[in-house]
Amino acid sequence: MELRHLHYFLVVAEHLHFGRAAEELRMSQPPLTVAVKKLEQELGVQLFDRTTRSVILTPAGRMYLDRIKPLLADLDKANQELTEAGLGLRGRLNVGFVSSASYATMPSALRRFRELRPNVELVLHPLTTDEQIEKLLENSLDLGILRDPTRVPGVELQEIHSEPLVVALPAGHRLGANEQIKAEDLADEDFVLFPYKYMSGFYSLVHSLFDGRTPPRIVERAIHQETILGLVAAGLGVSILPASVSRFQMPEVSFHPLVGEPKTRLYAGTGTPNPAAQAFQKCLLEADREG
Secondary structure: OOHHHHHHHHHHHHHOOHHHHHHHHOOOHHHHHHHHHHHHHHHOOOOEEEOOOOEEEOHHHHHHHHHHHHHHHHHHHHHHHHHHHHOOOOEEEEEEEOHHHHHOOHHHHHHHHHHHOOOEEEEEEEOOHHHHHHHHHHOOOOEEEEEOOOOOOOOEEEEEEEEEEEEEEEOOOOOOOOOOEOHHHHOOOEEEEOOOOOOHHHHHHHHHOOOOOOOOEEEEEOOOHHHHHHHHHOOOOEEEEEHHHHHOOOOOEEEEEEOOOOEEEEEEEEOOOOHHHHHHHHHHHHHHHOO
C-alpha cells in the first residue's frame, strides 16, 4: 500500500468528485481513478459507490475515512516537526556554561534565542570549562560557553567575548587603595583560584602573569566564582578573576584592574554540527556586539 494512495482517497472523500479531487491534486482524472481502485483491491472492500451522476462513500469508506484522516494529519505534523528540527527550529538544545558567563553576554543571548526559537527546548548546564569539553566530545552537550579553553581536536571554538582581568581583594588589604595593581605586587599573597583540573586554560592564563617570577601561592581552590569571592571576603587570600564578576556586589571585596589590562576570553564550543547550536552561537555574538 502506497502512502500517496491514502492521500488520494482522502481528497476524493472530501470532494466526493473525482474531477475536482484530481484538480486539487494537480493530476489527470484517469490515474486518480486507477489509484483509488488499486487501494480498494488491496483493502478488499469498496470505498466509494460511483454512478454517472455522483460519488458517495460506502459505510466501509466512511469508517476508513474516520480512521485514516487523523493518522495522516499526525503524519503531516510529524514530517513538519522533523523538517523544523533539521533546521534548528524545534527540538532540544543542551548548552553548558561557566558561571562567570552569567555576568557577561549570556543573559542577553538567552532572551534573544528564546524570542527567535520558541519551539526549541533550551536546557542549561552549569559546568566548568574542562567538564564541558569532555561532554562536547561525548556529544552530551550541543554547545558550551567556555573560559579560556585549551584547544582539543573535535571541538570547534569561536571567541564570543573578551574582558580584562581584575584583582579581587578583601576589605582592608594593603593594596586596596591602589587604582591599578601590578602582578609583581601580588608575589607574596595567598591566592584563591579555580582548580587546574576544571579550569586548566584560565589557571594557566593566571600563572602566565607571573612568568619569570614566583608563581602564585594557592591556598584555596573553588569551582564557582561566588565561592571564590566569599573566601576572599573572609580574608583567606586574593584572587584574579574576569572583570564582569565585579557586578556581583560583595561589600567586603574590592576589584582592581591589572596594569597592562591582560584579557580573558569566552568561547563558544561545538562538537557535532547542530543548526540550533549555530543559531545560539549567533545570538551570543550579537549580544556581545551590542554590549
